[in-house]
Amino acid sequence: MIKLIPPNIALLTMLFVYTIVNSCASKQKSIQDATAEESNPRLLFLNYKMSEDDNGNKTIKFINKIITEGKLKQNSYTNESVYGDLICNQLDKKSNVLQSITIKNPLVKNFEFVNDLKQFERKNVELKTAEFSLKLKLEPYTKYITINEITKNKTETKPLVKTIINQL
Known part of the structure; x- marks a missing residue:
């Protein structure tokens, strides 16, 4: 017996994971850009x-x-x-x-x-x-x-x- 997750909860979970991953990636890029600017x-x-x-x-x-x-x-x-x-x-x-x-x-x-x-x-x-x-x-x-x-x-x-x- 397989239980299915309701579509709205699955969508919210995917959106939450996407937001977390995306926000972490953009902060790291900003830090790298700032370091590159200060080094030149x-x-x-x-x-x-x-x-x-x-x-x-x-x-x-x-x-x-x-x-x-x-x-x-x-x-x-x-x-x-x-x-x-x-x-x-x-x-x-x-x-x-x-x-x-x-x-x-x-x-x-x-x-x-x-x-x-x-x-x-x-x-x-x-x-x-x-x-x-x-x-x-x-x-x-x-x-x-x-x-x-x-x-x-x-x-x-x-x-x-x-x-x-x-x-x-």
């Missing part, structure tokens, strides 16, 4: 030219980019920001932020010198144009780099440039 770190070098007109409007022009193999030894960028500083974001194809750094205003240079009394002095010089470079750890899914200026109220930013990054 890349650096992104970006060069820009920033200028300010007589009305105080700032613009940034993209000059060039270089993508190369390597690791970033240390992050020289700060998280502290003031009015006029820049926020650089690495974005994925859906414009989700992958990484964000703060860049000191390239149009303001701080010089230290010895005066006639042989004392050190500091002087801030405001420039109308300046070139600046960025060295970033390239996140694996980066599609865009955006640079925004921090506004006077420090809670808002003004977009200045968006650069497309074509990763190979």
